[in-house]
Amino acid sequence: MRTILLGPPGAGKGTQAETIVNEFSIPHISTGDIFRSNIKEGTTLGKKAKEYMDQGLLVPDELTIELVKDRLLQDDCKNGFLLDGFPRTIAQADALEDALKSMNQSLDCVINIVVSAELLIERAVGRRVCKDCGQTYHVKFNPSSKEGICDKCGGELLQRKDDTEETVSKRISVYQEQTEPLIEYYTNKGIIINIDGEKPIDEVSRDIVASLRSR
Ligand code: ADP
Ligand code: ADP
Numbered sequence: 001m002r003t004i005l006l007g008p009p010g011a012g013k014g015t016q017a018e019t020i021v022n023e024f025s026i027p028h029i030s031t032g033d034i035f036r037s038n039i040k041e042g043t044t045l046g047k048k049a050k051e052y053m054d055q056g057l058l059v060p061d062e063l064t065i066e067l068v069k070d071r072l073l074q075d076d077c078k079n080g081f082l083l084d085g086f087p088r089t090i091a092q093a094d095a096l097e098d099a100l101k102s103m104n105q106s107l108d109c110v111i112n113i114v115v116s117a118e119l120l121i122e123r124a125v126g127r128r129v130c131k132d133c134g135q136t137y138h139v140k141f142n143p144s145s146k147e148g149i150c151d152k153c154g155g156e157l158l159q160r161k162d163d164t165e166e167t168v169s170k171r172i173s174v175y176q177e178q179t180e181p182l183i184e185y186y187t188n189k190g191i192i193i194n195i196d197g198e199k200p201i202d203e204v205s206r207d208i209v210a211s212l213r214s215r
């Protein structure tokens, strides 16, 4: 299965990606995660990406598109993939389509997680991420059993630098301007699945898996 998770910052893309990739045994490709690991390792790409990410802006298409194209050529993507946080612009979506065409592939569907703007700030500001294994929690909606400690690996839970109220607001407006047009783009192609992302995490998971299975 070749699919994309679309949705505003804080909608639950990363959270749902975990269930989907386990269910369908496909790799999870998160451009945000790739940029963050480059920042951690201090690479040239990481240094460039950080300037944009810290401001809540999109990393330029030139840097992002090549990265994803290379990733899709790797062996583990042969039988499918889940893209999370890519594409985020029409130019990225066009480039993805061209890249897949040249590999004789196409997208099966696009999962659009719908959450109203009012809920997004609270979700993103309360997000905590394990510094060692990357597991995501929420202080109120999905807390770890011991405050500040990862249930999975015992690592320390941190807040992302771009998860402040100010930067999240900026990211939401960037989403509305540059990414939201993709909903129409994929609706016109007849491959969008709209999912109510305001329900509790496990209900959203169930809805997504059921929609994917019934296709
Ligand atoms: P995204 O990848 O779309 O930015 P995340 O999956 O990281 O979003 O989720 C953002 C925050 O909201 C996290 O702290 C997560 O635990 C929480 N969250 C995710 N889905 C839900 C949900 N359905 N209800 C309540 N909180 C959620
Ligand atoms: P969220 O799901 O909360 O928006 P991500 O982890 O997907 O967060 O992205 C974090 C940041 O990484 C974005 O605000 C942006 O700066 C950068 N980024 C991630 N994916 C892309 C992309 N496809 N194009 C441009 N920038 C991106």
Ligand code: ZN
Pocket (backbone or CB within 6 Å): 130, 131, 132, 133, 134, 135, 150, 151, 152, 153, 154, 155
């Ligand atoms: Zn952990």
